[in-house]
Amino acid sequence: MTEQHHPHLTLGVCDYPEHVPRDRWEIYAQQQKELGLTYVRIAEFAWALMEPTEGEYNWTWLDEAVEVLHREGLKVVLCTPTATPPAWLIRKHPEILAWDAQGKVRAFGSRRHYDFASEVYREHSRRITRAMAERYGQHPGVAGWQTDNEFGCHDTTRSYGPASQAAFPMWLQSRYESIDQLNEAWGNVFWSQTYSGFDQIGLPNLTVTEPNPSHVLDYCRFASDMIRTFQEEQVSILRECSPGRFITHNFMIFFSDFDHYEVSKCLDFVSWDAYPTGMLEFFASWESDEVKQKYARTGHPDLISFNHDLYRGLKAYQGGHPLPFWVMEQQCGQVNWAPYNPLPADGAVKLWTAQAWAHGADTVSYFRWRAATMAQEVMHSGLLRHDETPDRGFDEVKALSLSDFPAGDVPAQVALLHDYESLWIWDQQKHNQDLSYWRQVMLYYSTLRSLGVDVDVVHPSSDLSKYALIVAPALTLMTEETMEALRKATEHALLIFGPRTAYRTASGRTPETGQFGTLADLVGGKLRNFDSLRPGLREKVDQYDVTLWAEGYQCEDATPVHVYESGPLAGVCAVMRKGNVLTIGAHSPGLVYDLLREALAEARVSVLDVPEGIRVSRRSGKMLVQNFNAYGVDVLGTRMPAVSVEMLP
Incomplete structure (x- = not known):
């Protein structure tokens, strides 16, 4: 990648020249340059214009669009258009369409209508990617590429149709080699689920009651691998035909359906799409109406910053370090897709832009230039209104002084560990419908942020050597590699575990020795019982209320720090410590706050008390x-x- 690093934050915009008359292009480019923008992202949904019929390309409009932006000194980010296969392709090859979990075909007429496992679609994906890359890969105005658009959006990661059905057994055979090993890994003796051949294995949907969780876990891995390899095919072509240009992908808010660490490995850097008010309404189901009301016009600060920190940390996977990222789509007015879509507060766009920089963004690109006057997004805002007058976000962007936001590192001394396989297996069998993986993680993350602490969100396989405090709120799936990394980390850092730690092995089973498995010697105890608390059912640990989840431990060579004072676990250890390892079994915001504050002091990480909000x-x-x-x-x-x-x- 030869794209120059900028000394300070740069700005961009998502634009759709194909949505407006040709005579507006030069005017928009001039306005974008005058506004202080550097990058313009285009073409992610324009396949039907590029290739109106199979094999017959129309590049004239895109040639002109790229040239107009280049002449104005703007840098173009081109997108492969594979999120929207055209109607002629669907008509010729309906087998590329995805199927939902109820066995229904997901039809043409919107976007993301394809199955990642379809070899027919992959062939066309490679073909259009190569055609674009050969035409524009060396154009001086093209700075880089975005692959596809928002992988998995609209519940499209996992398809339950013929293409995935054909590919999944082959994927399993490659992973397990023998059917006996698969049967053992999945525990298929339970409910007579034993298979005698890989060809007998279907997809984990439409079962009478819940499917085998190990079956579902491997299907999640399979579907994630399909996205990874689908993208790698595009990236390989772009590297060949467009050397020296960066390649990224725009991930989404709290998106759970594939392993972002694996999918981002082939990228130069990571991007994500930030919609703070929509995120609060649509994704944060655990937040109260009171919280949603309070932050309706700004979004909740920790929901936004967690995603910034997560995407900064993706490239630290397997020994790397956190890297600057882009916000490829930054909300700059009201959105159109949440249950409620309030107009953001005055100052919100500046606030979000500055917050993105502070958490490691090198570029913030606003969605979109002009509000759409057609189709599904007419209720969504842009920097310009429908009538081309500047909207409120435009004025806030214009007032930014970019030299105030220099490039550089985020000096986090605290790591929060996160992995998608734990997310998948946790949420499959929550045991308490109100306690999701994300809710558990956000309790610890928000507590750290309320104490004025910068946080790196990273995978356990990342280089943990620089951190004084390592917090693992929800590592319920524990591999031998992760155990070894955590053992090594305790040699220099204080390590905090949350409930359900190491409750699952890599195959999704529970260890034969119970929770913690071979990690028991590190934590110094074992699980005695867990208690799922329904709404209104509370227990006590000293003066702290415990809700949702209570885990009681039998200490071996650990020291009890707190014990339960009420309920079936009265007198049983709720928090234990051995050496540099503290294990917290109770879901209790007050208890977690005080324990994290004490841990930060012990780790010599400065705490800064800040008011709410x-x-x-x-x-x-x-x-x-x-x-x-x-x-x-x-x-x-x-x-x-x-x-x-x-x-x-």
Whole structure:
């Protein structure tokens, strides 16, 4: 990748020249340059215009669009258009369509209508990618590429049709080699699920009751692998035909259906699409109506920053280090896809842009340039209104001083460990419908952020040597490799585990020796019982309320730190410690807050008490203070207006 690194934050926009008359292109490009934008992303949904009929290409419009932007000094990010296969392709090859979990074909007429496992579709994906890359790969105006668009959006990661059905048994045979090994790994003796051949294995949908969780876990892995290899085919072609240009993909908010660490390995850097108000309404099901009301016009600060920190950490997988990322689509007004879509507060776009920089973004690209006047997104905003007048977000972008946001590292001393396989197996069998993987993780993350701490969200296989405190809220699936990494980490850092740690092996079974398995010697105890608490059912640990989940431990050579005072677990250890390892079995915001605060002090990580709705972040030797409240707040000796940012040295 030869794209130059900028000394400060750069800005971009997502634009759709094919949506507007040709006579607007030069005008828009001039306005984009005058606004201070550097990048313009185009063409991710334009396959039908590029190739109106099979093998007959029409590049004239795209040639002109790229040239117009290049002449204005803007850098083009081109997208492979494979998120929207055209109607002629679907008519000729309906077998590329995905099937939903109820066995129904997902038809043409929207987007993302394909099965990643379809070899027929992969052939066409490679063909259109090569055609684009050969035509534009060396164009001086093209700075880089985005593959496809938002992999898995609209529940499209996992298809239950013929293409995936044909590919899944072959994937299993490659993984397990023999059917006996698969039967043992899945525990198929249970309910007479034993197979005598790989060809007998179907997809884990439409079963009478819940399917075997190990079957589902491997299907999640398979579907994730299909995305990984689908993208790798495109990336290989782009590397061949467009050397020196960067390649990225725009991931999504709290998206769970594939392993982002694996899928991002072939990319130069990671991008994601940030929609703070829509995220709060659509994704954060665990947040109360009171919280949603409070942050309706700004989004919740920790939901936004967690995703920034997650995507900064994806490239740290398997020994790497966190890397700067892009926000490829940044909300700049109201969205159209959440249950409720409030207009953002004055100052929100500046707040979100500054927050993205503070968590490691090198580029923020706004969605979109002009609000769409057609089809599914007419209710979605842009930097320009439908009538081409500047919207409120435009004015906030125009007022930004980019030199205030220099490039540099985020100096996190705390790591929060996350992996998708734990997410999949946790949410398959929650045992408490209100306690999802994300809710468990966000309890610990939000607590750390409320204490003014910068956090790297990373996979356990990342290089953990620089961290003073390592927090693992929900590592329920534990491999031997992860165990070894955690043992090594305790030699230099304090390690905190949350409930359900190491409750599953790599195949999805529970260890024969019970929770923790061979990790028991590290934590110093074993599980005695767990208790799933329904709404309104609370227990006590000292003065702390426990809700949702309570785990009781039998200490071997660990020291009990807290015990339950009520309920069936009264007198049983709720929190235990052995050496540098602290294990917390109770879901209790107050208890977690105090334990993390004590751990940070022990690890010599500075804590900064901040008022509710205030967050601080550090980058490049500066500290950004962010006020997400709809009212002014006194913090760090200054009065911050509502929905604002303050940069401190």
